[in-house]
Amino acid sequence: MLWLYLDFYQLTLDMLAPIQTELRVQPCIIYRADTNQVLQCNALAHAAGIESGMGMAQAASLSGELNIIDYKEQREANHLTVLASALYPLIGDIVLAPPNSLALRLDPSIKYYEGLQPLWQTIINELTRQKVTYRFATGWSIESAKVLAKAKTNTIIAKRTDIHHALQQCHLKHTDLSTKQITSLSRVGIHNIKSLLALPATELGKRFDNALISYLTALRGEVFPHCSYFHPEETFSATIEPAYEISQTQHLIPWVNRLLNQLATFLRLRNQLTASLTLTLYFRETEKQIYQVGSACPLSKASNWEPLFVLLIEKLTLSHPVTAIGLCTNATEEISDQSSDFFSDRVHYFAKMQLLGRLQAKLGASNICQPASINDHRLGQLAHTQASAMLSEPCAWQPLFIASQPVLLTQPSHIQFGPVRLQTGWWDGESVKRDYFITQTARGEYALVYKSPPAEQWYIEGWYG
């Protein structure tokens, strides 16, 4: 067997750099708060003396203009799947090692590529296209290839003697042994694999548990632990988390494009099309917002989908900064002559979707909503919030209809209830300080009115059913 191990040691940075230009011009680190460790750093951060494994205090003291991006394991794991999907057409035997590594079994594919080097060159081409940085190595098992990759060997070798020789040079810290086991071994002078492998297994067995012995046999290529191969998902669903929150809609477009490109790859590999996509925007403080984008006829290319999304995004107003963007297919279909059949029953469905998609794209999703209440004292927020956001029980005096903009009260009315004083919302720039009353107008309508200081005018906020 011959395995290739690819260690994408700065996957988050690679993933974000093409879109976020500041990552290329400023020192930047990927930081894991729970362990207080710098996990990845760009070249400029390296130049400032920052290294992986440092704590925040030290890193911050070395660079005064440091960009810090929170590490999210899931974000890396998601992108790893994208990479695996991209490599899948080239080589079928892929094992995921989340969050940031892949193992590829090369030996069954060598003959199709007429040799190891052409195969490796094909893999390199795809990885270059994906714009990722990686360490790599080959070995007779996943374990041995992993050790060699972690030790930054960066060589493609197939001969057993060469692999054996390279392995012997590796330090124990590159193995999967626990820190405790490595410490235990170094305290008796064993620091590298050569020393470790020189000891008889029986002697090691007296001192260490079976897991260590099993690992060593795997490292030697004597046994091959069971592994699960990667199989691409049946449906497309991807989420991308930019390093920074996005508060301007035009900044959403590059990220959506990236997702559309991933979708296009996905669909092309499966010979599929889709006529409807779901775009999900995630916010830190409020619930996610979901938008459906439909097309009259099924599409696959990113370039076809992009104008529809641009149309949608241009109309959007972001009430809160976006933290993540998700895209998924609702249904896919095989590319065939039937797909373009407009005369079957599906026409109504597509027409509806098309109409909805166009309406949403033209008018904005916020104009298509249903009755709801939100978890906020400010009733005015209802007029600006998606139906799905932070639902809660309505309060007793909440009217059924809320005006999108308060309406000037022009007719004489009688106060029936109140006052209810609201003084809140100081934190988001929509501060409210009002006394509300329920009044009955001369026409018998019940309205929720308020007088907000210092204005002397009364306004109607909503009506009761």
Place this chain on the structure above:
Amino acid sequence: MVYSELYCQSNFSFLNGASDPEELVNTAAFLNYQALAITDECSVAGVVRAHAEIKRNRLPLKLIIGAAFTLAENFSFLLLCSNKRAYSELCRIITNARSRSAKGEYQLAEWDIKSVRHCIIIWLPSLHKDTDHHWGTWLQRYHSQRCWIGAQRLLDGVDHQRFTLLTEYSETFSFSLCACTGVLMHHAKRLPLQHVMHAMRLHTTVAQIGKAALSNAERTLRPLNKLKKLYPAGWLEETSKIYQLCQFSLDELKYQYPQELVPAGYTATSYLRECVEKGIKKRFPEGLSVEVRETIEKELKLVKEQAYEYFFLTLYDIVQFAQRQGILYQGRGSAANSVVCYCLEITAVDPRQISVLFERFISKERDEPPDIDVDFEHEKREQIIQYIYQKYGRQRTALAATVITFRFRSAFREVGKALGFAESQLSYVLKNINRRDKALPWQSQLSQCGMDPSQAKVKQLIALVEQIVGSPRHLSQHVGGFVISNGPLHDLVPTENTAMPERTVIQWDKDDLESLALLKVDILALGMLTAIQKSFDLLNKQFPHSVDIPFITRLGDDKQVYDMVCKADTVGVFQIESRAQMTMLPRLRPRCYYDLVVQIAIVRPGPIQGEMVHPYLRRRHQLEPVIYPSKEVESVLGRTMGVPIFQEQVIQLAMVAAGFSGGEADQLRRAMASWKKNGRLYEFQEKVITGMTKRGYDKHYANQIFEQIKGFGGYGFPEAHSASFAVLAYVSCWLKYYFPVEFYVGLLNSWPMGFYTPSQLVRDAQQHHIKVLPICINASAIAHEIAYMGTEKAIRLGLTLVKGLSDKGKQCIIERRPAPGYQSLAQIQQLPLIRSDLEALASANAFHQIADNRYQSRWEMMDEQKSLPLFTNEPTQQNFHFAPTSIENLLEDYAATGLSVEHHPIALLAKQRSLDRFSWSNDLINKANKSFVRIIGCVTGRQAPGTASGVTFMTLEDHTGNINVVVWQSTARHQQQPYLKANILQVDGILERSPEGVIHVIAGKLTDRSDWLTKLSVPSRDFH
């Protein structure tokens, strides 16, 4: 219209109330309230502050003591104290509720409330009809005569429903309705802070609290005319009735110290006098001078007038116990101003040696309890605490509380989180803000850290952090302040559990106790006392004459000891061991006890910030004349050459030069102690300056004195305090000079304590030509010991130094050690030791007598089969061929024991590499001033004191000694990597020698040489 607010929670209802008790009572008085009830949740922690504020500002407001409780879901109520018995009842209920729960929580039982006989109950119905009917019936059954319904009008949309229901309950259960607010803020402007606290409590952001948050700012102290519009007149009048019923004041609390200490036939006064007379014979065997006798009589008279006899006798009893147990102790604080304390052997400072300022200790005018702190050996303090608990019982003994408040860092982080800032951004800003930068306040530094101060959210963050800093966060226990009473403590103040088992803490802190004139005894721990006692024990085994502190102080000032001190050879001694102290020693050149008192007090932020150090040194060395602006000032500053060094000197100056009365001067002292917290010191500025100018001092001098007072704020040492410390400093120096082996052994056996690691102490011992023997399985005891090599004394390191070796393992090795010692590893493997113990010993090279390769020893110890009897004689497989190099031996020494007696990292480097161009620590004395030097050493300390405006003092250690390196801010900034990261550092710089011979190397180029010896981990004391 009159109104009393009966439901008000201060910020002692943690993360709920947003105003402090002082703000609440001031505002309530301003709004013409008749009374204000502070009703924190199951707590009376805030009431003393409210009480003290009312007294301080003479506010026309009655304080009602009470607390709010929740017994079950939907059943909440207030208990208010009508009289002293009701107060005791409330304290008992809180104590019981708190004792059933973990720290910070409480759990009421129905019985607690059923048994209420004196408190007034204000029921706060939940508006859930079913449960309200259940609890209404329950209250009617047990408390029909003392229960009211509290009606809140909060303009929250349910007022109408609330009023309808409460009126219905009132009719059903025959309880009267009274108006109340449920105040959480003294002013509506605190609403954002209340929201932020709410979010902190729920671990969320303000935006996420949603409808659970307060919808408006009505839970504030509202003006009377507004209340009149909101409530029916009858409900408001009802508050006045309750006001009439609540007659209790905290002034009624009278506290009695344990009476049992006075034997039959004596009064407290006569017994105290007898104890003092007994002490006089011991302390003054040559007889008393008239002056001292007069002072004693004056003190005893004042003690009697203030009825403090029991307090003195309680302390006397405690120190007597310590004496019987052979536990070393020493009183400090203002007690050292008392001759009575000296006679009772509470303190060790001979009053003839310092200027006793008895007013500092007890002042009739200020009517506050004296402050006596007693330090005990840190390893034996628990014995003293157990003695107190056993003697007086847990019901009568508790620790004072310490109120943990929001500091800048916690405030910034928690407020930031509540406002929705990302945690990593907050961490980054916190790491980058330099709070010591006086030129640029933290608010202005935010923009450098990527936070735009013009953004609304950042503005909110700044404002809220400023508001919350200083607010209480939770209660903790005081380090050693005990309150001991004659009767059960819970009659006086509620107690609650602490995080430590078997300890209880009262709900008041030391300031509260002081405000109510309650006495506390401070039982503190001091590592140096342990070290000194251990050294004495070693000496007393060798010599027939007992050596103790009085023995050493009676010998008088010893020239040779002071010679050693002047050379700054003070590693390990008490107080004058820090780098700043050591730099000052050759400059100040102490030659007598009082010089040490000055030395200890002068290297403090107070005198340094007040710029008093250089004038004092110049005058001491006769480089400038000693002048006094007046006779009165001379009387105060005469003993410190016209420069105020001690805290009480600035207080005395306020008295003699600015005309402060004794009581005013003491208020000034308290303002100084807390001025960083509340800035009250500025209230005295005008009085000091006008007082002095009126008395003929020029304005510049008056301003200078006020600046010095400010400099002392929170940082000054009282003379008596410094005097107590100077005794221990001298004793430790004496031991170091005459009995260095005993000194180092005592010190090492008392670790952790002090400024230096065992590695540095061992290095210092070796530099004093003391042989230090390594840990040995056959020779070491558990503790470090004196070993004799012929007639020469050496230090044998003990097993205690082996990292990871269990206590049981240490015992086992000693107990089972055969007379000829262990002969083989196999023999040791048969001991009932756990594998990690065996491995730790092997790595520490404790088997060096029987096996010379520590790697091989550890490998063998890892083989668990060897400990089985069947395999005892199994031959060792000869397949292990690893042996440590000398560098690996050094690394193993540090990893296994934290030090190496054989090797120094720099000595090893010198063997491996050509380091001819480097100067060693002991060469520097021969180098010319201002010459270029290249040095290398392990970094053992990085300090950037706030008083040194950006300069970092680094300590490098090579195999010949320590080198002091000065790194200027710009040097550090441009060479941050080696400055912050280096374990082994090369410094190319300029040698600077002061006229007194103090050598510093001013760093030019810093080079990180850690890669010359990877894996070495030398502990460094960084930025403490």
